[in-house]
Amino acid sequence: MKKLLIALAAVMISVASYAQGTVSFNTKIGTAIDAAVTYADTGLGVGDTWSGELYVVSGGTVGVIAGSKTPFRTVPAGGNPALAKYVTTVSSVDVPGTSPGGSVTLRFRAYKTSAGSWDAADTFSRGQSATDFTVTLGSQPPGTPANLTGITGFSIPVVPEPTTIALGVLGATALLFRRRK
Secondary structure (H helix, E strand, O other): OHHHHHHHHHHHHHHHHHOOEEEEEOOEEOOOEEOOEEEOOOOOEOHHHEEEEEEEEEOOEEEEOOOOOEEEOOOOOOOOHHHHHOEOOEEEEEEOOOOOOOEEEEEEEEEEHHHOOOOOOOHHHEEEOOOOEEEEOEOOOOOOOEOOOOOOOEEEOOOOOHHHHHHHHHHHHHHHHHHHO
C-alpha cells in the first residue's frame, strides 16, 4: 500500500509539473483582437518576410516563449492585402513556468525574419507593442488556450531611401561650397 501511495504521489507531481498555461497566438479575431503590424509610411502590412513572437515580462526581465515564433501571413495574388498585417495563427503556445488559470504579462514583438531574432534586428527591422498586456491562461488539451485579449498593434519606422540620403548629403555639400564663395 505504501509503494502504491508513493507511486501515485510521483505521478501526480509529474502531471502537475507538466501542466502549463496556454495561449492562442492570434493577432486578429473579428473586432475583439486587432493587433496589426504595419509600415509607418504606407500603412501596409509587413507580410511574410517578418516574424512575430511572444515574450513573457516578469520582474523587469523579458524572455521569449519557445515555440511562439510565427511568420506574418502571405497574401496570395488577388488576395486581401490587409492579411499581411497579422501573424499566421498558432493554435496553442505553452507558457513555461505558469499554470492553467493563472495570469501572465506578455509583450508582442516583430522583426525581419532574415535578422534571425529580435536582438539581432536593427531599429528599422523590428518593432514591439507599445504596452504589455496581461492574459489569464487557458489549459492544455482538452482545454482551450486563452486568446490574447489586450494585445496591441504597432508601426515599423520608415527606413530612409539611399537616394534620399544621397540628395541630402549633396545639398549640404552644395551649401558649404556656396558659403565659402
